[in-house]
Amino acid sequence: MTYLCSEMDKFMKYANFFYTTVGFEAYATASRPPNDSLRNRIVFWGSLVNLAIVGIGETIYFYFAIRAGNLLEAVTVMSYIGFIIVGVSKIFFIMWKKPALSAMVQELEDLFPRGKVQEAQFHLEDYLRSCSRISFNYGLLYFVLIWTFNLYPIMELIVFEKWLKIRIVGKTLPYLMYAPWKSDDNLSYYPLLVSQNLAGYTSAAAQISTDLLLCSVATQVVMHFDHLARSMENHNLSGDWPADSRFISEMTVGVSPDMITKLFLYLVSSMSQVYLICHYGQMVADASFGLSVAVYNQSWSHADVRYQRALLLIIARAQKTRHLKATIFLDITRSTMTDLLQISYKFFALLRTMYVQ
Structure with missing residues (x-):
């Protein structure tokens, strides 16, 4: 030591x-x-x-x-x-x-x-x-x-x-x-x-x-x-699955089937929570931006000029999409779910690589 x-x-x-x-x-x-x-x-x-x-x-x-x-x-x-x-x-x-x-x-x-x-x-x-x-x-x-x-x-x-x-x-x-x-x-x-x-x-x-x-x-x-x-x-592969699979198992983290089942259940429950939040965050963003589309689809061509100018302000403001936020840095949408999955996989791959040499 x-x-x-x-x-x-x-x-x-x-x-x-x-x-x-x-x-x-x-x-x-x-x-x-x-x-x-x-x-x-x-x-x-x-x-x-x-x-x-x-x-x-x-x-x-x-x-x-x-x-x-x-x-x-x-x-x-x-x-x-x-x-x-x-x-x-x-x-x-x-x-x-x-x-x-x-x-x-x-x-x-x-x-x-x-x-x-x-x-x-x-x-x-x-x-x-x-x-x-x-x-x-x-x-x-x-x-x-x-x-x-x-x-x-x-x-x-x-x-x-x-x-x-x-x-x-x-x-x-x-x-x-x-x-x-x-x-x-x-x-x-x-x-x-x-x-x-x-x-x-x-x-x-x-x-x-x-x-x-x-x-x-x-x-x-x-x-x-x-x-x-x-x-x-x-590493020279032999073509024999048992021998080659043993080499792969030495390069990765070994986990028992029982632990895999438990981790899979935990993964599903965690991902469900994350997806639920991201889904409703996307709904908020879509609804916020959809206001500008709805205003544009209105029959504004028959309206007074002053009314049309007022609609321009509403459209401009509605195009600044509202989001659910995690702190001030992260907007919650479905793309956030993708980003989290990518980051999580990269982190897991790093830990798996470092766990066993």
């Missing part, structure tokens, strides 16, 4: 590194138990509180910039606020989905090739090398960019004012932020500088680590798909 954990960690090491720097743990498995240490909690919540304070200061600055009509500064600080929102959103989404993510990583561990023979069959070294190269270069690029941005005011001060002495730079902060006192002429400048640097890194690390985690998980999923494809392509 220690060997397996270390091999899995090679895929995840860069993502876990950036998570660790902000005191966060994205997942836990049997071979990687949770590490809820006091140090991690202090670093994590301290980083988030600091990030929130900087975000509030930037929001206040944005408000005053808008009031003053300074569009350039408003747009600039809005980009900083957006950077913080993206980082916080990613870290809280991972916190929310940590149980599901831990279960998924545990499944990847269960499927992970064991021993040199299986590693060679899966071409493990090739996928690990590709994942590590991309993760390292992406992490390094993002790391260099964020710290170049964070430390740029200090470099300006040292190079242009202190060393070359070609212009007065002054003590500036990397991010535009409201402070209730003047900080560039006293020692409070340095705590603000450190706070902003840490906030910028916290948001960047949250984004980098989440992206790299996706990269490492996706690489392993691709590895399993490719191994399955090679196994299917290179």
Whole structure:
């Protein structure tokens, strides 16, 4: 298990590194138990509180910039606020989905090739090398960019004012932020500088680590798909149904006849519910659009011009079809049923492929 954990960690090491720097743990498995240490909690919540304070200061600055009509500064600080929102959103989404993510990583561990023979069959070294190269270069690029941005005011001060002495730079902060006192002429400048640097890194690390985690998980999923494809392509069929069917059963999930019956009954009941909702959603859409057709079929040619103009408004409005909605994003019609079936089958095929290697 220690060997397996270390091999899995090679895929995840860069993502876990950036998570660790902000005191966060994205997942836990049997071979990687949770590490809820006091140090991690202090670093994590301290980083988030600091990030929130900087975000509030930037929001206040944005408000005053808008009031003053300074569009350039408003747009600039809005980009900083957006950077913080993206980082916080990613870290809280991972916190929310940590149980599901831990279960998924545990499944990847269960499927992970064991021993040199299986590693060679899966071409493990090739996928690990590709994942590590991309993760390292992406992490390094993002790391260099964020710290170049964070430390740029200090470099300006040292190079242009202190060393070359070609212009007065002054003590500036990397991010535009409201402070209730003047900080560039006293020692409070340095705590603000450190706070902003840490906030910028916290948001960047949250984004980098989440992206790299996706990269490492996706690489392993691709590895399993490719191994399955090679196994299917290179298998020599004998023409004997029992022998060939055993090979197929090894590549898919085995289910007993009793379980198939139960799952079929559950599938029928679930699909009936979905179809009923989609059917009535389609009826609402058809009835809504049918109003415009009914208005057009009216004997409007004998009506007053003002009446005809009023009908145009009704037709235009009725052509904006009304739908039953699942949240604000999804309209419920019979085509929704088709989309759900396609997505469900793709997801089932993915699970079936990953279940047994």
